[in-house]
Amino acid sequence: MTEQLPQRPSRPMRSRLLSVTGVAVLVTVVGSVLIWHTQLGDFFAPTADKEPVVSGLNAPGVSGPPPTTLATRTPQSTPTKPKPTPTKSSKPKPTKPKPTKPAPKKTAEYGELSIDGLSPKLRARLKKAIVAARADGVRIQINSGRRSAAKQQRLFDEAVKKYGSAKAASRWVLPPKDSAHVQGKAVDIKPVAAQQWLDKNGWRYGVCRRYDNEPWHFEALTAPGTRCPPREPHSVPHSGAKK
Template structure:
């Protein structure tokens, strides 16, 4: 067996020296990997802290809520429904949809006037539970994936149209999607949507996601989505062109 003399006068085999050398190499590699891992974690933390992305991204903040200004609560992709938001008392519509009972009188008055003008409005979507909202989002993601998008890209595209559960105004009971009765596409509701764009503010409703405001609202333009904010606020927003986010600052 081959041996070698060490600096301290001890005799070691070459196998012992090789093992000692390997341990030193492993220690150096471990230190380098530890430094790299720390750098990656620091980068991810900064990305989450300042860009809101990645595993260290902060959770969605709770929207500010006051019972005295309940109709002006701002819920969007950056502000989720607060934990203390009370479950809405609902009024069921003739087609099975439901809305917060506080907005029903103005909604009914608006629909009466629309019908008097020869239009045929229908609430095609109103109050949703969180479970229903999640199902709608999952279905939209599946459709985009089915068209060839990656899961991440499919979720990004889907979130432009369907809010994450807990961040949808439909879960408040204050939002309604309005189309022509029996419509199969937006082209079938042009007259109803134009009337609403011109007059909904008179009844306390606003077009929630107007053109050119995606960066502010977080949603693409939706000609059918109306949100109740009350007569005074709706009039002010109609005259100023502000979104709810801008008005409620």
């Protein structure tokens, strides 16, 4: 009995050792299979996220990690791309159509000191006269060409004050509706030498002095090369002219 005693434990020890190694082998095999599985899964996974596999290799033979790592992989696999922050659409403000203010136009005066606003007929004739006068050493200057109705009204109002009545004023300045200046059909020139030259030679170009009392006032009253009509003593308003 005493002899058998030392043998007794050896047997179970051996079997125990065998079973332990068997278990160890089994664990290793199972573990390697699991690792292979994870690697295979990773191989087929569209996104290569190696981190879970590495953690699985760190713990070989442990059945725990692989499923959990597989579970945790999905959220990690989505790479967080830096979202392009939508820049605030700096919309250009709808530009309001600027209210076109009636700016004080210079053209409102029709370039009174030039021949710009004159009628084509008077302008063309005057141009020729200006060239001819220059050849004679005389410089024709425009003192007043076409006037705006507003300017003419202003002049007329001033004349009424000066001469005491509309009738008296009309001998010098006509109201806008009667003025040849507002229509671009009259021109006042300067200096006196130019007025005298044009009074003498204007008929050649169809430009005539019209009034006795206004040596500066000219209009296209005749055909070029023909005599000018007899002068009028002074201007008379066409409308409402009593007498």
